[in-house]
Amino acid sequence: MSTLLTVKQLVSQRAGRTLFADLSFDLQRGDVLHIEGVNGAGKSTLLRALVGLVQLQAGDIRYFPESALPTDANDWRQQVLFLGHKPGVKAELTALENVSLQAQLSGVESIEPWQLLATVGLLGLEDLPAGQLSAGQQRRIALTRLWYSQAPLWILDEPFTALDTDGIELLQQRFAEHTAAGGAIILTSHQPLTWQPTRLQRLRITGGDE
Amino acid sequence: MWRWLHPYAKPETVYHLLGRWLPWVAGTATLMLAAGMVWGLAFAPADYQQGDSYRIIFVHVPTAMLSMSLYVGLALSALIGRVWQLKMADWALSAIAPVGLTFTFISLVTGAIWGKPMWGTWWEWDARLTSQLILLFLYIGVLALYHAFSDNRSGAKAAGILAMVGVINIPIIRYSVEWWNTLHQGSTLTVFERPPMANSMLVPLLVSILGFSLLAASLIFQRMRNEILRQELRRPWVKQELAELATQQPAMKEQS
Amino acid sequence: MAFESWQAFIEMGGYGFYVWLAFGISFAAIAVLVINGFGARVKLQREFIKQQQRQQRLAQRKKEVS
Amino acid sequence: MNSASNWQAFRAVMRRDLMVVMRRRSDILNPLLFILMVVSLFPLAVGPGPDILGRIAAGVIWVAALLSALLGSERLFRDDFLDGSLEQLTLLPQPLALLAAAKVVVHWLLSGLPLVILAPLCALLLKLPLQAWPTLVATLVVGTPILSAVTAIGAALTVSLGRGGALLSLLLLPLFIPLLIFASGAVEASLVGTAAWPQVLLLGGLSLLTLLLAPFAVAAAIRVSVN
Numbered sequence: 104m105s106t107l108l109t110v111k112q113l114v115s116q117r118a119g120r121t122l123f124a125d126l127s128f129d130l131q132r133g134d135v136l137h138i139e140g141v142n143g144a145g146k147s148t149l150l151r152a153l154v155g156l157v158q159l160q161a162g163d164i165r166y167f168p169e170s171a172l173p174t175d176a177n178d179w180r181q182q183v184l185f186l187g188h189k190p191g192v193k194a195e196l197t198a199l200e201n202v203s204l205q206a207q208l209s210g211v212e213s214i215e216p217w218q219l220l221a222t223v224g225l226l227g228l229e230d231l232p233a234g235q236l237s238a239g240q241q242r243r244i245a246l247t248r249l250w251y252s253q254a255p256l257w258i259l260d261e262p263f264t265a266l267d268t269d270g271i272e273l274l275q276q277r278f279a280e281h282t283a284a285g286g287a288i289i290l291t292s293h294q295p296l297t298w299q300p301t302r303l304q305r306l307r308i309t310g311g312d313e
Numbered sequence: 314m315w316r317w318l319h320p321y322a323k324p325e326t327v328y329h330l331l332g333r334w335l336p337w338v339a340g341t342a343t344l345m346l347a348a349g350m351v352w353g354l355a356f357a358p359a360d361y362q363q364g365d366s367y368r369i370i371f372v373h374v375p376t377a378m379l380s381m382s383l384y385v386g387l388a389l390s391a392l393i394g395r396v397w398q399l400k401m402a403d404w405a406l407s408a409i410a411p412v413g414l415t416f417t418f419i420s421l422v423t424g425a426i427w428g429k430p431m432w433g434t435w436w437e438w439d440a441r442l443t444s445q446l447i448l449l450f451l452y453i454g455v456l457a458l459y460h461a462f463s464d465n466r467s468g469a470k471a472a473g474i475l476a477m478v479g480v481i482n483i484p485i486i487r488y489s490v491e492w493w494n495t496l497h498q499g500s501t502l503t504v505f506e507r508p509p510m511a512n513s514m515l516v517p518l519l520v521s522i523l524g525f526s527l528l529a530a531s532l533i534f535q536r537m538r539n540e541i542l543r544q545e546l547r548r549p550w551v552k553q554e555l556a557e558l559a560t561q562q563p564a565m566k567e568q569s
Numbered sequence: 570m571a572f573e574s575w576q577a578f579i580e581m582g583g584y585g586f587y588v589w590l591a592f593g594i595s596f597a598a599i600a601v602l603v604i605n606g607f608g609a610r611v612k613l614q615r616e617f618i619k620q621q622q623r624q625q626r627l628a629q630r631k632k633e634v635s
Numbered sequence: 636m637n638s639a640s641n642w643q644a645f646r647a648v649m650r651r652d653l654m655v656v657m658r659r660r661s662d663i664l665n666p667l668l669f670i671l672m673v674v675s676l677f678p679l680a681v682g683p684g685p686d687i688l689g690r691i692a693a694g695v696i697w698v699a700a701l702l703s704a705l706l707g708s709e710r711l712f713r714d715d716f717l718d719g720s721l722e723q724l725t726l727l728p729q730p731l732a733l734l735a736a737a738k739v740v741v742h743w744l745l746s747g748l749p750l751v752i753l754a755p756l757c758a759l760l761l762k763l764p765l766q767a768w769p770t771l772v773a774t775l776v777v778g779t780p781i782l783s784a785v786t787a788i789g790a791a792l793t794v795s796l797g798r799g800g801a802l803l804s805l806l807l808l809p810l811f812i813p814l815l816i817f818a819s820g821a822v823e824a825s826l827v828g829t830a831a832w833p834q835v836l837l838l839g840g841l842s843l844l845t846l847l848l849a850p851f852a853v854a855a856a857i858r859v860s861v862n
Binding site for chain 3: 358532555
């Protein structure tokens with residue numbers, strides 16, 4: 104079962120405007136799907152629709168289409184990791200608490216929060232409230248999930264926002280590991296990838312034009 | 314996971330269907346209402362206790378009845394919209410709510426006016442009037458929530474959830490208000506609970522109830538049609554429909 | 570007919586003010602609702618025309634650019 | 636795939652919310668101070684005679700409780716919505732209603748429970764006769780969960796609007812009317828010497844019903860709001 108996701112003929116209209124119509128794609132293990140488009144083209148809407156946060160007007164989204172088992176909603180939610188614009192980091196809690204609570208919520212018990220924070224380069228900032236950290240540092244706290252998540256499919260909305268070049272480099276290394284291990288990634292980004300994935304698909308959403 | 318988000322009923326079909334029914338329903342409503350009002354005001358005999366003041370019953374009772382059933386209808390359409398993902402049912406909410414609100418308002422005001430000659434005061438904390446007042450608040454809440462969203466679709470869904478919560482609460486509210494009323498020995502004048510009526514009063518009342526029901530239906534149809542147009546503004550058939558209307562009213566076009 | 574004259578009908582056995590006030594307010598409220606319904610339609614048409622103009626501007630801009 | 640059981644997720648949400656609010660103690664304290672101040676306004680407004688105060692005490696305390704519930708309710712989901720935690724919650728495999736219930740429980744622990752503890756002080760200030768104190772506390776114990784649960788519905792519905800305040804009161808206050816009637820009715824019953832337990836029992840039933848149903852409404856409302 105190498106196909107993780109098939110999407111057929113998605114149609115999205117928001118506030119009376121057609122964002123995209125007849126959008127279809129397949130995602131295999133090891134694939135990276137880079138979704139491009141200008142501001143307001145509907146990239147975020149598409150990603151949010153994939154995880155069921157937004158209801159679209161028409162279309163079919165199927166996770167693990169080759170699986171013989173009936174895949175109910177709970178099943179795919181464990182297999183997909185979604186990170187949106189907002190990092191989901193609590194400003195009142197320290198970096199360390201944020202990481203361990205996030206892991207607990209995703210049902211992962213055996214993590215080393217110190218280790219994870221060191222990996223994303225937040226060593227020495229562990230016990231500061233996250234609200235005192237910069238946007239990029241908060242983003243890094245959220246991104247620690249990528250280092251322990253066991254979900255094969257990552258859906259990331261603008262993961263590079265607010266990160267410095269080191270951070271972007273680090274993240275792309277992690278992407279490479281993930282795809283090499285048979286995972287797949289769907290991401291939106293205004294920056295071109297500096298890393299060349301072996302299997303890169305590009306999808307351009309024009310948006311608005313009818 | 315799979316889901317097919319297909320439209321069960323085509324908005325265009327419903328729009329035209331409602332358009333075809335509207336004149337008939339509205340026409341019958343006007344006739345029935347006229348008949349009910351004239352009969353009630355001029356031909357029904359005066360009440361032996363309340364004299365002619367009881368004639369307010371011919372608007373008060375129908376609107377009070379409908380205000381309740383419209384709220385239930387509101388919640389029902391919200392439920393249908395949720396369970397079957399029927400977007401048309403979501404839209405119905407914004408068509409029903411203003412009608413229900415107006416009817417609640419009418420029943421409340423006519424109740425208060427009727428109370429003045431009976432109790433000697435414009436407002437009495439009578440169980441029925443108090444319940445009606447709370448129902449008015451519930452309607453206001455639903456409408457306020459609907460209009461607070463810039464996106465009509467989310468607004469309809471949110472207001473639908475509120476309507477469902479409200480409809481579960483209505484029996485509890487009614488019961489609590491009645492209990493409260495007996496506790497405080499409030500107004501004991503049973504203006505609104507009348508003994509079995511003579512046919513000469515009952516028949517015009519039934520005619521009025523029917524008339525108001527049809528009026529509610531035609532008002533809802535009218536608003537539902539507007540709502541369909543608003544939601545489907547980008548569809549070709551709506552463009553055609555509106556373009557036709559625009560050419561019929563050239564003055565309109567220049568104005569904008 | 571429950572009344573002997575027009576005068577009696579208007580007076581409603583002394584309750585004329587209340588009865589006519591109740592009926593007046595009721596039908597005024599309904600009238601507001603009906604007018605509001607027609608008004609919404611007119612507003613929709615205006616919105617539609619505006620939208621068309623916006624599209625025309627967009628198309629024109631595209632032509633100029635290309 | 637080691638995914639958290641429902642119970643684990645429930646506890647994780649509770650722990651996180653408790654920790655967050657513990658860092659912002661003023662959020663717990665301010666509504667309580669508000670109640671105290673509203674309560675002390677009444678003797679100033681209607682005069683300190685015990686006959687008037689004792690009669691209106693239960694009503695005043697309950698109205699103040701309703702208002703303070705509204706005061707703090709906006710924050711229930713606002714921060715979670717703004718920082719993206721709310722949408723992450725909806726994406727968890729666990730039922731959202733369960734996680735919503737966890738948030739309601741935390742809200743009750745930090746707003747309802749302190750209110751119950753504060754009640755004797757309010758009763759004292761308002762010169763509520765001693766025989767009615769147990770009933771007042773009992774109504775608060777069974778009534779405040781309703782307050783938390785229904786408030787959560789309203790807060791979830793308005794969280795994406797940014798200007799929920801007045802709108803929230805508009806939505807919620809009518810729904811609180813039965814609670815107000817039965818709670819103050821119970822206290823009044825014990826004041827005149829009749830049995831108050833039927834009303835308290837009724838409130839308990841309503842409370843259970845609300846706690847059972849409200850999480851589903853909250854979950855549905857959250858899904859609409861993150862859309």
